[in-house]
Amino acid sequence: MKKFRSQMSIGIICxxxxxxxxxxxxxxxxxSAAADTNKNSPEIITENEQLKKSKDEMQKKIDELDAKxxxxxxxxxxxxxxxxxxxxxxEETRILTGGTEVEGEGMIIYITPKSNVFGSSPEDQxxxxxxxxxxxxxxxxxxxxxxxxxxxxxxxxxxxxxAGNAIIINDERVSYNKxxxxxxxxxxxxxxxxxxxxxxxxxxxxxxxxxxMEKSNKVKILKYNKxxxxxxxxxxxxx
Amino acid sequence: MVxxxxxxxxxxxxxxxxxxxxxxxxxxISVAIFACLDSVFGALRGSISHNFRADIFISGFxxxxxxxxxxxxxxxxxxxxxxxxxxxxxxxxxxxNFAIIRRLLIDKTKSH
Numbered sequence: 001m002k003k004f005r006s007q008m009s010i011g012i013i014c015x016x017x018x019x020x021x022x023x024x025x026x027x028x029x030x031x032s033a034a035a036d037t038n039k040n041s042p043e044i045i046t047e048n049e050q051l052k053k054s055k056d057e058m059q060k061k062i063d064e065l066d067a068k069x070x071x072x073x074x075x076x077x078x079x080x081x082x083x084x085x086x087x088x089x090x091e092e093t094r095i096l097t098g099g100t101e102v103e104g105e106g107m108i109i110y111i112t113p114k115s116n117v118f119g120s121s122p123e124d125q126x127x128x129x130x131x132x133x134x135x136x137x138x139x140x141x142x143x144x145x146x147x148x149x150x151x152x153x154x155x156x157x158x159x160x161x162x163a164g165n166a167i168i169i170n171d172e173r174v175s176y177n178k179x180x181x182x183x184x185x186x187x188x189x190x191x192x193x194x195x196x197x198x199x200x201x202x203x204x205x206x207x208x209x210x211x212x213m214e215k216s217n218k219v220k221i222l223k224y225n226k227x228x229x230x231x232x233x234x235x236x237x238x239x
Numbered sequence: 240m241v242x243x244x245x246x247x248x249x250x251x252x253x254x255x256x257x258x259x260x261x262x263x264x265x266x267x268i269s270v271a272i273f274a275c276l277d278s279v280f281g282a283l284r285g286s287i288s289h290n291f292r293a294d295i296f297i298s299g300f301x302x303x304x305x306x307x308x309x310x311x312x313x314x315x316x317x318x319x320x321x322x323x324x325x326x327x328x329x330x331x332x333x334x335x336n337f338a339i340i341r342r343l344l345i346d347k348t349k350s351h
Contacts, residue, residue, distance in 0.1 A: 014244075017279065
């Protein structure tokens with residue numbers, strides 16, 4: 001009787017052990033399957049390629065149309081003095097809204113993430129959205145006239161924030177563990193001294209990244225490619 | 240024999256039965272499995288050297304598993320991976336037991 005009972009208990013324990021092992025196996029394989037579906041599938045990659053291609057084509061179309069409007073404006077410019085003044089104002093507004101490519105003296109900041117030898121994963125976020133916001137704010141305070149990050153023009157309505165595994169600026173993605181180039185047009189000495197001032201570049205960023213900067217007499221900043229839409233803001237008519 | 244039949248029933252049960260254990264308990268189950276494996280190896284060694292006692296086996300099986308799970312929980316709360324201690328100890332003991340089982344089996348076959 002005693003032997004039977006001990007045999008029974010061993011059997012029950014083995015049932016338990018087998019159940020736990022197979023259940024755990026099932027769980028782990030389920031987890032890894034779930035992780036796989038989240039990874040980039042080839043379909044997404046090809047779709048991405050196609051979208052990139054169509055983006056390039058559309059960009060070409062935009063450039064053509066821009067050239068056309070430039071022609072019309074030039075034609076209007078010759079007519080009289082008034083149209084000349086309007087044209088000048090239009091150009092200034094364009095610079096302000098980022099509607100045209102601009103060039104001039106300024107500075108370039110390179111933020112290069114340090115490759116860390118000691119094991120931390122490549123998915124570590126080395127550059128934060130707030131770091132970029134801080135630097136851009138510093139540049140604006142130093143009277144920068146135009147700023148771009150990785151050739152994405154910053155306008156008065158640009159937001160810089162983390163989303164997913166990238167930093168999103170004007171709906172474009174900037175990888176946070178690759179080199180980021182910030183260009184600014186303005187008086188180069190003032191810009192440089194503002195950025196070199198202690199605290200202008202966040203301390204954490206200077207620990208995780210190599211930051212170099214240079215003055216330049218010819219910085220070129222590309223234009224902002226989207227149309228502004230004002231749905232809510234309406235000008236107030238003064239009586 | 241009973242052990243193998245039990246193990247088989249358990250495996251089938253685990254595959255077929257869709258019981259919902261929350262995912263966050265997954266590490267606990269892993270460590271508990273390790274503790275149980277240790278007990279099973281201990282039992283195997285005991286049965287080969289003819290000093291197997293069911294009560295010790297059963298109490299060890301549940302006691303080890305409970306202690307290991309408690310360690311994982313404590314480590315989770317304190318922020319130290321204490322479960323590593325459980326894994327190392329149980330792993331070491333499994334190898335020890337296996338070494339003794341090996342020796343006993345080889346001696347047995349030689350003496351025949």
